[in-house]
Amino acid sequence: MYTLGINAAFHDSAACLLKDGQLLAAAEDERFTHIKHGKRPIPFSAYELPFHAISYCLEAGGIHLREVDHVAYSFDPYQLLDTPEAEQIAVPLKDKRIPLAEKWKSPWDPLFITSIVNAPGQLVDGYPHHLRQRFAGAQLSEDQWHFVDHHLSHAASAFLPSPFPEAAVMTLDGRGETATSTFSIGRGNDMQRIRQVNMPHSLGLLYEQVTSYLGFLHSSDEYRVMALASYGKPVYVQPFRDMIHLTGNGGYEIDEEHFTELFGPPRQKGEAFTMQHFNIAHSLQVVLQETVLELSRWLQQETGADKLCFAGGVALNCVLNASIRDAGIFKDIWVQPAAGDAGTALGAAMWTDARLRENSGRSFLMEHAYWGPSYDDEEIRAFLKWAKVPHRKMEDVAGETAELLAQQKIIGWFQGRMEFGPRALGSRSILASPLQAEMQARLNMVKDREDFRPVAPAVLEEDAGEWFEQAASSPFMLFVYKVKEGRQDLIPAVTHVDGTARIQTVNSRQHQRYYDLLKAFKERTGVPVLINTSFNTLGKPIVCTPRDAVECFWSSPFDALVIGSYLIEK
Numbered sequence: 001m002y003t004l005g006i007n008a009a010f011h012d013s014a015a016c017l018l019k020d021g022q023l024l025a026a027a028e029d030e031r032f033t034h035i036k037h038g039k040r041p042i043p044f045s046a047y048e049l050p051f052h053a054i055s056y057c058l059e060a061g062g063i064h065l066r067e068v069d070h071v072a073y074s075f076d077p078y079q080l081l082d083t084p085e086a087e088q089i090a091v092p093l094k095d096k097r098i099p100l101a102e103k104w105k106s107p108w109d110p111l112f113i114t115s116i117v118n119a120p121g122q123l124v125d126g127y128p129h130h131l132r133q134r135f136a137g138a139q140l141s142e143d144q145w146h147f148v149d150h151h152l153s154h155a156a157s158a159f160l161p162s163p164f165p166e167a168a169v170m171t172l173d174g175r176g177e178t179a180t181s182t183f184s185i186g187r188g189n190d191m192q193r194i195r196q197v198n199m200p201h202s203l204g205l206l207y208e209q210v211t212s213y214l215g216f217l218h219s220s221d222e223y224r225v226m227a228l229a230s231y232g233k234p235v236y237v238q239p240f241r242d243m244i245h246l247t248g249n250g251g252y253e254i255d256e257e258h259f260t261e262l263f264g265p266p267r268q269k270g271e272a273f274t275m276q277h278f279n280i281a282h283s284l285q286v287v288l289q290e291t292v293l294e295l296s297r298w299l300q301q302e303t304g305a306d307k308l309c310f311a312g313g314v315a316l317n318c319v320l321n322a323s324i325r326d327a328g329i330f331k332d333i334w335v336q337p338a339a340g341d342a343g344t345a346l347g348a349a350m351w352t353d354a355r356l357r358e359n360s361g362r363s364f365l366m367e368h369a370y371w372g373p374s375y376d377d378e379e380i381r382a383f384l385k386w387a388k389v390p391h392r393k394m395e396d397v398a399g400e401t402a403e404l405l406a407q408q409k410i411i412g413w414f415q416g417r418m419e420f421g422p423r424a425l426g427s428r429s430i431l432a433s434p435l436q437a438e439m440q441a442r443l444n445m446v447k448d449r450e451d452f453r454p455v456a457p458a459v460l461e462e463d464a465g466e467w468f469e470q471a472a473s474s475p476f477m478l479f480v481y482k483v484k485e486g487r488q489d490l491i492p493a494v495t496h497v498d499g500t501a502r503i504q505t506v507n508s509r510q511h512q513r514y515y516d517l518l519k520a521f522k523e524r525t526g527v528p529v530l531i532n533t534s535f536n537t538l539g540k541p542i543v544c545t546p547r548d549a550v551e552c553f554w555s556s557p558f559d560a561l562v563i564g565s566y567l568i569e570k
Contacts, residue, residue: 001069001357002061005349006049007341009075009116011219013038013050014342017057018349021363025060026371026420028342029053031544041219043108047115051127056373058134065138072146072352074153074344077116079177080109104200120145148348150176157347158311159186160354161366162334168305173312174204183250185303189354189362194302195250203288204314206254210284213259214277215267225281226317227453230498232282240287250298289323296329306331315339318502322480337369337476338421368510369425369476372418375546380564383546391566397513401562402520405433405530409559410446412535414549415513423477424534425504426458426514428542432531437492439531446557448538457494460518460528461505467529468503477504491529504532
């Protein structure tokens with residue numbers, strides 16, 4: 001049974017394909033269209049489906065859309081329709097209106113909802129002409145299409161591919177249909193929701209609002225606020241604490257924000273950062289962590305579970321994730337690599353598959369993030385020859401690349417299947433040596449990033465505990481760890497101002513060539529650590545194809561590109 005998962009309602013449009021519960025492919029649409037996050041989360045873009053990601057997934061599965069048994073879409077528009085005829089709506093809403101009594105509802109909701117209600121028709125006849133090979137002539141019956149609650153999709157993406165047969169499940173994001181936070185217990189192939197918090201109260205939206213106040217793009221740049229926070233002090237903790245009211249039993253309320261009254265005029269884009277901006281970001285991060293820890297304690301007590309699965313955009317906050325881990329509330333915590341909205345495509349598909357194959361049991365464990373397109377040496381060589389790009393084939397890819405890195409060169413690294421999720425994890429990465437502190441500034445210059453942005457380390461899994469405090473397996477770069485005393489001066493480029501690093505552990509099962517490179521670098525330097533940052537530049541998605549990689553390389557001050565077995569140097 002083939003199940004196609006789609007996320008398209010807000011941002012980070014994505015698709016995945018399952019066959020009998022096994023993941024075959026998953027990718028964000030941005031990697032194919034070169035539009036960051038796929039689109040902006042506005043009502044006018046709700047109709048846009050991730051056709052390029054869908055086409056890739058179908059190609060990876062070797063099937064046409066008409067061979068798909070079920071389609072799962074990670075948003076249920078009928079939850080927002082306040083009419084008894086809701087289930088019959090398959091055309092624009094015309095005279096049907098959504099009451100707008102609640103301040104958080106938008107007058108554009110009818111357009112937003114209608115676009116989603118009509119997604120099945122859009123899928124079979126709205127595809128771009130150049131993708132027709134995988135779509136043309138397909139039809140979908142009503143029984144084949146499944147609208148899946150957005151937060152249920154998040155929760156399923158966290159629990160069903162996790163290593164835990166039973167776990168508490170927490171999802172925190174901006175918003176779904178009406179929910180902004182949900183708490184569940186997962187057992188086997190099933191989950192039961194215990195509690196949810198609804199709009200307008202949202203920890204995710206509060207973080208987004210501060211992101212905008214600090215001059216960044218909301219639903220896009222929240223990770224920059226997290227990085228900014230490390231440079232500040234908890235000067236404004238009390239105002240943020242006063243905004244958030246825990247109501248007991250997993251509930252909370254957030255007062256309407258008045259940041260200008262509290263902190264003065266918002267920062268304008270391009271304006272220099274001041275200590276006040278650092279302090280605002282730091283105070284927000286502190287209070288977010290305090291609040292989520294209280295919610296986590298309640299959830300553990302309510303469920304009795306000793307494992308936690310965490311998803312939603314807030315779960316991409318690696319500092320928060322580490323605070324939950326270090327609090328010891330749960331014995332273990334698992335966050336899947338596409339914890340944001342892209343991952344709801346996976347969750348919707350897995351939930352639908354689990355419901356339709358009730359006695360199948362859980363058979364898929366997400367041990368790595370490499371579910372995107374790949375290109376073999378012959379395809380890469382053919383492109384390089386066609387593009388007249390000077391190149392040579394390496395006999396020892398890991399060894400020769402390690403030599404370049406030991407010489408403090410910055411390398412574009414393009415290997416194997418592309419990662420699913422926002423982190424580059426050694427398939428579409430920029431790599432560099434961590435041995436000199438100035439490498440962080442060099443990389444931020446190469447990527448045109450702010451000076452305060454840290455760069456993250458990849459480390460051999462077997463050596464992680466010797467370099468980072470209490471580090472174990474952390475393959476998705478979603479937790480920070482303290483750099484061990486005595487090691488900080490050896491890897492200064494990846495040691496953040498607060499003494500932490502957001503690590504990725506690497507073993508040979510996940511990515512053999514990447515692992516071999518780390519081993520080769522260790523043999524030459526004694527250090528089993530490399531800087532790993534995403535293979536892209538400011539405002540651009542991570543590269544997907546050999547063409548993307550070569551274009552990014554030649555338009556950026558990298559020193560070399562290692563693409564498959566081929567080396568290109570400037």
